[in-house]
Amino acid sequence: MIVLYDIPSTAPGVAWSPNVWKTRYSLNYKGILYRTEWVEYPDIEATCKRIGAPYTEKREDGTPLYTLPAIHDPSTGVSLADSVLIAEYLDATYPDTPKLLPPGSRTIQHAFLAAYRLMLPALWQFALPGTLPILNPPSEAYFRRTKFGPMIPNVAPTGDLRQEQWAKLKDDFGLLAGWLDKGEADGPYILGDSASFLDFAVAGYIIWLRIIWGEGSMEWSDIKRWHNGRWDAFLKRLEKYETVV
Structure with missing residues (x-):
């Protein structure tokens, strides 16, 4: 079961992050089993490092910035961050599920x-x-x-x-x-x-x-x-x- 890392809100179980929603929609659409693990903002970097998810961008001072969404797929050992990279991974790893980036659409998407x-x-x-x-x-x-x-x-x-x-x-x-x-x-x-x-x-x-x-x-x-x-x-x-x- 894939683990999806998301940022909690004051209402338990209520997801709000627009970027994580992209991945949640993707997982639900493809029918892939997953569970959500909630991570407060100050803990994102440590969590990504722990699971091996790479940073997604750099701050102005050149230090790495770790962001959510991130996933860990225990069936392959892969950890990823960035919603579109996750979408590409899900299409490649679970080819028998509906495509998020259908053939011929990758460039335009x-x-x-x-x-x-x-x-x-x-x-x-x-x-x-x-x-x-x-x-x-x-x-x-x-x-x-x-x-x-x-x-x-x-x-x-x-x-x-x-x-x-x-x-x-x-x-x-x-x-x-x-x-x-x-x-x-x-x-x-x-x-x-x-x-x-x-x-x-x-x-x-x-x-x-x-x-x-x-x-x-x-x-x-x-x-x-x-x-x-x-x-x-x-x-x-x-x-x-x-x-x-």
């Missing part, structure tokens, strides 16, 4: 993912402050004392600035909606008739927003109305892969 990371610049000023209240004290303190801390204000924008930036966020999602509109005739998913890693990458950010604000929040209620209800429908299409094991 990597290109889409690179562009997608840059598409939502207004997101962070709302989502990062929204995440802080659901972190357990060790993880919240870690956020505030690392280099990421100064980027996370205690509160999201307010007043006229909030309205302006919220409208910008809607426009950012509108650009993504425009991309997805062009493929609607080919099927309900981004690549057509079957889900792929791209669907899970997009859904990871959307479900993050739903979880940090809550189903009944003003923010989520607003997002549900954007672009003819596209984003709520997007999550509902993937709802059967939301199980937290």
